[in-house]
């Protein structure tokens with residue numbers, strides 16, 4: 001890329017004005033070129049996304065095109081081959097199929113606070129638990145999850161009404177494991193609370209269930 005001498009001079013003038021210093025003239029020119037490349041890349045990305053949005057007007061359900069290493073916004077995997085684009089963003093074909101077949105409900109896109117669904121990783125994160133523990137509960141059928149061909153799983157709240165009890169049970173096991181690691185030293189509730197986020201999550205679930213019951217019984 002070659003910028004005109006006027007452009008370099010202008011770049012130098014603005015840099016001076018903002019107090020940005022360069023080692024020498026070569027450094028200044030290199031920095032100017034990097035900046036132009038960055039702006040060009042961002043601009044291209046912007047125009048591309050605008051193009052997709054325009055095309056959605058003709059294909060409101062979405063469309064696919066060659067991904068060339070873009071990421072699925074849902075499972076985050078890098079996609080080679082075709083990728084799907086619609087109003088919910090870019091998705092790999094495995095995730096897209098899960099939405100098409102209604103295996104994954106559309107509300108997962110708007111349910112940002114995880115009031116209706118959660119991913120196994122987020123649940124593990126929330127409880128400060130090893131991800132394997134949650135996946136173990138799923139494998140043993142204690143927690144019901146839905147899995148797309150991409151490998152992405154989601155847990156729907158309405159399919160897991162007893163998730164509180166499942167977590168209660170898991171906490172007992174977690175306590176035993178942690179105590180064993182601590183050379184059989186008994187852990188107090190307070191210590192356990194610091195080691196896992198279970199209690200906070202359980203309290204939340206309990207409160208929510210109480211609220212729900214109250215709403216169901218009290219006439220509105």
Ligand SMILES: [Zn+2]
Nearest residue numbers: 072075092095
């Ligand atoms: Zn995906």
